[in-house]
Amino acid sequence: MQDNGTCKYDNILGTVGNTPIVRLTKLAPPHVNLFAKIEAFNPMGSVKDRLALGIIEDAERRGTLSPGQTVIEATSGNTGIGLAMVCAVKGYPLVVTMAENFSVERRRMMRFLGAKVVLTPASLKGSGMLAKAVELANAHGWFLCRQFDNEANADMHSRTTAPEILTAFEGERLDYFVTGYGTGGTLKGVARVLKAQRPDTNIVVCEPDNSPILGSGIAQARDADGTPSESHPSFRPHLMQGWSPDFIPKLTEDAVAMKLVDRILPINGADAVRLARELAQREGIFVGISAGATLAGALQVCASAPDGATVLCMLPDTGERYLSTPLFEGVAAEMSAEEMEISRSTPGARFDAPPPAPPATKSASPVPAPAVSAEVEAFVAQVLADREQPLVMFALEWCEFCWSLRKLFAQCGIPYRSVDLDSTAYQRDDRGGQIRAVLTARTGSKTIPQVFVGGEYIGGCTETLDAFREGRLQDLFRDHGVGFDENVRIDPYTLLPGWLHPR
Ligand code: PMP
16 A cells, blocks of 8 residues: 555555545535545545455455455445456456446446456345355355455455544544445444544444435344345435445444444435535536435534534545436536537537638648559559458548447458558558558548448448448348358447437
8 A cells, every 4th residue: 555655556556545635615614624535536436446455465365365266246336346456456357246227337347357247137136136146156166255244344444544534634633434334344444443543533324315224223134144134124226326235234234333333314315416516516526426425414414513623524436437327417418508609609610500611822732642552552452352351441540430330340240351541550651541542543432441342342431331231231241252140130320439329
């Protein structure tokens, strides 16, 4: 965790923790000091990076995780993303089980980091994805992280989060520490240190108001081995992803049993979303729904706190993880009437008017086509006549329309030759430009991509997609003996760049 002040690390894992504590100047009532600990500063953007590193390094020390062994965990996302980072660095394969209703950006991030994500039905809730992880771990001999009851989770917070807070408030008041709970790792790990070292600090725990599993006072039913045996009767689905699963986690239960919790606060989902937005728009702090929810709890605390009190709340993760959730509901991708008006206030680059004519200058002349060598002429002719590879695309590496065609060819399972004119392979003597000149002379088209089957020019991106839609492309593949997956049924227009799709 230490960087000795140089900000130079042996690997990314050294950047976990040491997150900043920032004063909220606009959202705090004037009579209190309100601070937020912003866990989005962790390398993968959430508090769970701490737990991931803590659990894996603890298992390494104990020898319960051996080199190259597969790691598995049930997670609503942030733990999986943190584990995916840790496992990538340390070389462990990772399998994550996750209920299908958590935001899709989370799954895609884990897969991007190299993890396998096994979805479980939303109807089986958090305990269903947990049961699946246990089943897979037992069946395959994988290392199960057990974030909900693994002491290494709480220990990591006692070793990192809590001392960071103690240092930040050394010699100052710290009247309230406000947090939610997902596993209770933050709660148990921080609260026990604060209770010992700063007994004057009140520990406040927040949970969704429609799902008061702690507030109800009803104990969690458990099997003999401590595993929750059924959903808690007070659990209801709620908006705060990462908070309160459908059972009371062991670490959370411990914190209550150890009398670390002074107050349990119910939080309204709409308040959580509103405050996450206000944090962004008024404080410039971009965080997720559970952060808005924790702030809602902190503001309730502030309202009844004495003058000059200091309140610290945890903000568990970044807002970027919520683009497909209610947090971004109503945040448009298209221009609003007000934005259109700004656009129309000057003449350039508008959608509603033709661009102004460029000023006429006598010297304006088109860029001359490069002189084409006989070798390049022969190269194009040879590529187009190649019977081994009848499908040829002249493309640009950066071009999104070329990528649309690449996706189509990949989905059809069809091999093709891509001549990427802007790649280093065609830079010498402007061979890319020369090939383009040869193509223009042949097809009359100046644009790229240009697609050919068996030497026959199909067209650019749209023409190729149309030819596929109408079955002409498939006929040509058959004519030229090109095998492809005949069962693929897609609307090829869905492969166009996302920004072209009508919304
Ligand atoms: N918020 C979010 C978004 C989370 O992912 C989590 C962890 N699941 C938490 C809050 C709660 O953290 P902890 O597990 O330490 O209780």
